[in-house]
Amino acid sequence: MSSADLYFNPRFLADDPQAVADLSRFENGQELPPGTYRVDIYLNNGYMATRDVTFNTGDSEQGIVPCLTRAQLASMGLNTASVAGMNLLADDACVPLTTMVQDATAHLDVGQQRLNLTIPQAFMSNRARGYIPPELWDPGINAGLLNYNFSGNSVQNRIGGNSHYAYLNLQSGLNIGAWRLRDNTTWSYNSSDRSSGSKNKWQHINTWLERDIIPLRSRLTLGDGYTQGDIFDGINFRGAQLASDDNMLPDSQRGFAPVIHGIARGTAQVTIKQNGYDIYNSTVPPGPFTINDIYAAGNSGDLQVTIKEADGSTQIFTVPYSSVPAFAT
Secondary structure, X not given: OOOOXXXXXXXXXXXXXXXXXXXXXXXXXXXXXXXXXXXXXXXXXXXXXXXXXXXEEOOOOOOEEEEOOHHHHHHXXXXXXXXXXXXXXXXXXXXXHHXXXXXXXXXXXXXXXXXXXXXXHHHEOOOOOOOOOHHHOXXXXXXXXXXXXXXXXXXXXXXXXXXXXXXXXXEEEEEEOOEEEEEEEEEEEEOOOOOOOOOEEEEEEEEEEEEEEXXXXXXXXXXXXXXXXXXXXXXXXXXXXXXXXXXXXXXXXXXOOOOEEEEEOOOEEEEEEEOOEEEEEEXXXXXXXXXXXXXXXXXXXXXXXXXXXXXXXXXXXXEOOEOOHHHOO
């Protein structure tokens, strides 16, 4: 015996037989008609972005499929050069992800408005965890800034000679595009001060102009500045400085951690522990792999690496680890 497919008569939705809607596309499990929907995009269980995505009609098994361009997939970490024929597509063409990329999947969770994409690591760019493409960086709006700190007091003596004191600290700035102009100036008033010939005293502390140099992951400073004092004593200077800025690096590359090399016999799960805590977990494809984006849990403690294969077998080895804080970057 076999059961017949469930069927809903669309004539119950309209009085006019000529106005009956075509619901045939929903008979095979398709939950939404083609169109543009705002969804959260997840790639390999990692959140990528929230954006409007156009969904087109697919085959009977897929229902609707997302229309993602080559540039959009590249911004999510897909190595387009590793996919045969992808670079031949037009810039605005929809990439047939599930047919062009082997073992790739795309599934829309209608209830959570979430688009789940899976792409094998072999087709992904080697990006560190926490990496954000520079084209998504925003220098902010043009603006003027003014912070101040004011204090004052007055002392009254019974025998006369009252004195008054006031202090003002001004921190001003101007943001234009990628440039940042900053200035620190103070003003003080002392009614009892007669040594300088003036009760009002303006004092300029420093002024500097700076901007980020994104390709070099550095910051250019012109004017008054100072050197870092992590190892040697810092010194003030007036001139120009081009210095590395660790804030432009992914979180996983801001400190020192060893590079882990290994070989997986098949699709395997790699787990790294330090001092008993899991600090890394990822799935790697068969063959050699390299892990260079570890968040270390401390400045000491060897790393225990476990490679668990799909057949249940495991490989375990230890990587010595120790770093000096001053040389962590």
